[in-house]
Amino acid sequence: MRLKVCGLTDMNQVRQLNDWGVHFCGFIFYPKSPRYVLNNNTTEAIKRVKGTINKVGVFVNEKEDNILKMVDECGLYLIQLHGDETPRTCENLSNYVTTIKAFRISENDNILWKIKDYQDVVDIFLFDTEGVGYGGTGKKFNWNMLKGLSIRKPFLLSGGIQPDDVPELQNFMQDSVAKDLFAFDINSKFEIAPGIKNLALVHEFFNQVNPL
Template identity: 30%
Template sequence: MIRIKICGITNEQDALLACQLGADALGFVFYERSPRFISVQKAQAIMAKLPPFVSVVGLFVNASKPFIDEILKQLPLDIVQFHGDESALFCQSFDRPYIKAVRVQTREDILMAQHDFATARALLFDAHVKDTYGGTGQRFDWGILPEQINMPWVLSGGLTPDNVGEAVTLTHALAVDVSSSVESEKGVKCPQKLAAFFEGVHRAR
């Protein structure tokens, strides 16, 4: 089973549709510079409507510890995703499973992250785009992925309904993460693109 995370959820309709299609996790962005930023109040209302067994992921970019602590008090986040330049020590300080995003340029970035973030629940491999943290729609060279990655990992960055099947086949990824390529506009998912993405993953199984 290939796990699927739909990130950048901003409204109830998109959240429930993703769940109906079979999403394993939904991502909520608490980074104010993102067009997919969501308030705590709006996130609370959406999360209250989610079915059981769907993981709720909170995404942060270089946020302060007090800011993250406050959100963790108010929202039932299952996993914290760090998408900035956070240290392993910082990521571990919240007593919550975490995912560390790696903005990949070279194979060395992946190998170093395995060493530095060995306590992560998983690493998320995304494209490196200068001054941008995720949601760019850009992909990195999947060919630089090491043959052996000694911890769980998630493939992200530039995945689309058209290429996700190829991506899974080539990389043997067991989990994928998508945001911008299944949108009709920034922050709003397109039902047709979302359904096509799931179909692409299923065909690769």
């Protein structure tokens, strides 16, 4: 199974992930985030990171022109929209770059209703946990809410995934919804500090989920 490591701020760590064969790295371009990648990096430094790892830019209610500017200046391969972006905005951007739309899930949500207007205008969905504001919460939503659904689009599973969740993820993959599961997305539960990952934990987790 593919893995995305999000919220990275250290380009040397990104290079290490690339060497291991990790599939995606996420850079947060949201100034209010403690993992805002441009606090300590230039766009040129991000662009210089090469390899097979796919660079994903995470944006929250950002202007379309600014997003496309960052795609060009940083050499991003995908974008992830984590705010309240409209289907029209998503469609406009997906004409230029592979686009992930994130949905923050709460216990009472009708997931199929929530995603229906985005079904034909983005490339990939991501399901995360509802929280205050737009950042990750480090908490899980109820993954059972996805079971039995037909998402009909590749999706990333996010929201508080931690190192000892492999058995639960293996169980999730037995459900019919997993036919559309594209990747796991990890972040804060694998950190030493915001934006700095515990690479030993990431490497162990990757070795466990990569063969799934």
